[in-house]
Amino acid sequence: MTTYPIKPRIDVAVAVVFNAGGQVLWGCRPEGKPYAGYWEFPGGKVEPDETVWQALVRELKEELDITALEGGPWFRIEHDYEHANVRLHLYRVWRFEGSPKSLENQRFTWASLDSSDLSPILPATEPLLPKLAQPTVMALSNYEAGFEACAQRLERGLSNIKTPIYIQFREKALSGNALIQAFEHCYGLCQKTGQAMLLNSDTWLNLREHLDALPCPLHLTQAHLLSGQFQDLQCAGASVHDTDSLRIAFDRSLTYAVLGAVKPTPSHPGQPGLGWEKFLESAQGARLPVFAIGGLAAEDIRDAHLHGAHGIAMLSQFGLG
Numbered sequence: 288m289t290t291y292p293i294k295p296r297i298d299v300a301v302a303v304v305f306n307a308g309g310q311v312l313w314g315c316r317p318e319g320k321p322y323a324g325y326w327e328f329p330g331g332k333v334e335p336d337e338t339v340w341q342a343l344v345r346e347l348k349e350e351l352d353i354t355a356l357e358g359g360p361w362f363r364i365e366h367d368y369e370h371a372n373v374r375l376h377l378y379r380v381w382r383f384e385g386s387p388k389s390l391e392n393q394r395f396t397w398a399s400l401d402s403s404d405l406s407p408i409l410p411a412t413e414p415l416l417p418k419l420a421q422p423t424v425m426a427l428s429n430y431e432a433g434f435e436a437c438a439q440r441l442e443r444g445l446s447n448i449k450t451p452i453y454i455q456f457r458e459k460a461l462s463g464n465a466l467i468q469a470f471e472h473c474y475g476l477c478q479k480t481g482q483a484m485l486l487n488s489d490t491w492l493n494l495r496e497h498l499d500a501l502p503c504p505l506h507l508t509q510a511h512l513l514s515g516q517f518q519d520l521q522c523a524g525a526s527v528h529d530t531d532s533l534r535i536a537f538d539r540s541l542t543y544a545v546l547g548a549v550k551p552t553p554s555h556p557g558q559p560g561l562g563w564e565k566f567l568e569s570a571q572g573a574r575l576p577v578f579a580i581g582g583l584a585a586e587d588i589r590d591a592h593l594h595g596a597h598g599i600a601m602l603s604q605f606g607l608g
């Protein structure tokens with residue numbers, strides 16, 4: 288076995304290139320490189336005089352003869368290999384020119400993001416796939432503002448959407464029968480449409496006396512995340528308001544975090560909102576996918592993707608328009 292007495296630390300630009308059908312471009316590492324024969328996203332080392340995006344554009348041109356035209360940062364992750372400590376800067380690329388050709392004698396293919404059909408996949412990349420492939424839209428329930436209006440909005444929204452989304456059941460003001468009625472409607476709708484339901488941890492505290500078991504993964508409030516509660520239950524993600532909480536979300540192996548509010552919103556009157564630049568700053572160091580929340584609607588998804596958001600979470604805007 289080769290030994291590497293001095294391990295370099297390298298920054299790597301990693302391009303997740305999407306085609307119009309939602310598949311992504313995979314490359315197979317050629318002979319002569321560490322982990323030859325392993326599948327990876329195209330990319331390579333960031334040179335000292337380059338930004339990550341410049342490195343990504345250069346690598347895609349050199350390896351596959353395509354020109355990346357538009358994309359945005361996703362998140363960063365570090366991995367300790369025998370040959371190097373790598374910091375992977377994942378970017379989505381959603382617009383490019385040209386059709387891929389093998390310029391470095393490597394195999395490549397278009398395949399789904401979760402890519403169960405490709406093997407082996409690089410050890411740092413494989414565990415990321417369920418996180419990358421998770422839904423990019425999260426709709427929050429709001430039955431407490433009126434059962435019928437929320438039920439209709441969710442039903443309309445779900446009938447218009449063709450891709451998987453998350454539905455977070457979050458009802459702080461409901462209790463007793465009203466809470467059960469809202470839960471049963473939301474749960475039934477998720478079952479019927481096959482969409483993934485999440486249960487807000489505050490809401491679970493009010494609901495648990497009525498249920499035999501946790502019906503779906505928890506979405507933790509920041510307070511529950513910080514207090515370390517619910518370690519024994521399945522937790523998918525958490526709401527966070529600062530970078531310390533993002534670190535804790537990563538340490539707790541959560542699948543995502545939700546950070547906001549990005550724009551002013553009626554639920555937080557008088558607060559200006561983080562804005563996209565501050566969102567980007569925080570999301571970049573997160574090491575897990577981060578949803579943006581706060582005054583956002585479906586038309587904000589491009590801005591969100593340009594500023595490091597995995598996707599957007601919507602309260603009252605989901606199902607409108």
Ligand SMILES: Nc1nc2c([nH]c(=O)n2[C@@H]2O[C@H](COP(=O)(O)OP(=O)(O)OP(=O)(O)O)[C@@H](O)[C@H]2O)c(=O)[nH]1
Pocket residue numbers: 299300301320321322326327328329330331332333366368371373375409410411412
């Ligand atoms: N491109 C890419 N690299 C990855 C991924 N996952 C992952 O761990 N890496 C690691 O990131 C590093 C990329 O370095 P590389 O050797 O491919 O870079 P390069 O194309 O600049 O190579 P070169 O040394 O021939 O100039 C490798 O250690 C590789 O194992 C991935 O999904 N895509």
